[in-house]
Amino acid sequence: MQLVHFGHACVLIDTGTTRVLIDPGTFSSGFEDVTDLDAVLVTHQHFDHVDAKRLPALLAANPRALLVVDEGTAPSVVNPTVARPGDVLKVGDTTVKVVGGRHAVIHQDIPVIPNTGYVIGDGAFYHPGDALFVPDEDVDVLGLPAGAPWMRTGEAVDFMRAVEPRVAVPIHEAVLAMPEMAYRHFENLKPAGTRVRPLPRGEETAV
Template sequence: MQVTKLEHACQVVEERGARLVLDPGGFTRPVDVDGVVAVVVTHEHPDHVTTEQLERILLANPGALVFGPAGVARALAGAAVHVDVVSDGARRAVGPFDLTFHGTRHNVIHSSVPVVDNTGVLVNGRLFYPGDSWTVPGVPVEVLAAPVGAPWLKVAEMMDYVAAVAPGRAYPVHEATLSEVGLEMHVDRLRQAVEPAGELVVLRPGESMTV
């Protein structure tokens, strides 16, 4: 299985020629890929999903399924996109991908900002992506896609979260709100939390790793 990181939160997982797209949002280049069997949207915020991105993917891959929590289904209700609603504990199988879903709520941004649904995904029992949450899936995680920059994110909490998940490997995502210098600082703190028990792999947009 191979994962390619695009800008910010978007990632493309490939297994045996089939592709799974995670969180194709507005901070990401247009996602033009074929062979897509499913799209997972962790929550409704536009940096994680836009109707333009979804429509582009589904036009090129008309059989692809879309999975997301109830808030995503409501947000996309006017876009002619069917969402298979998932929440904590749900499981789906599509193509070569076994998907288990973990968590229910987005991290708090501020008391004035509504907390939306957020459900992370474990792909083939190996790669976990929590979306915008500190959800610990309660199972061993081989590879963690770890958020490193956000209005809801505090570096100390990020480090505690990574220590709690204790992945064998991790790579940073959700970085578009950071400057180049800020990203470097946050990645250094992520490395401190991951190593020496695990390995940190820094993927620039368009780079891939084998999971």
């Protein structure tokens, strides 16, 4: 499997037969030039996960790509497939299981919105969006949130330990001034058998 991290929450997953882009948001860059996509997946409506201005051009450049979004994002985009927890979608030769359902709590005064996590290829890759939902199946590569207004570093560590992936790829790092500090905690506190692997931004990497 090849991955490209375009910064923050945006990740391209290439299984060799299927290409899926997740969360092309405003804090990410470089995804605008991606082609040959089978699907674009959006976990939730926040701007750092879906850039309403750049999304139409991305879809125009990928006319066969399925647009899959959560219920909260659906009203703001054109012709989406709405994903709900429990759904299993077929994208190219790959399955996409929809999990979770709710964004993590930021503050009691801020309404909780929908958030869908996506398990790609029977656990080959898991993107949780803005939540720390632990799926039922084994996960090979985890997109591990590194920093967020709704999360402490210790919670991210406990999430990684609960999922126990072979590889944890830090994502959602743009809100941190020094994400390397979180990465060091992940490395020092990772479960046995897990490799923490920050990806170079915008570069295709075999994982």
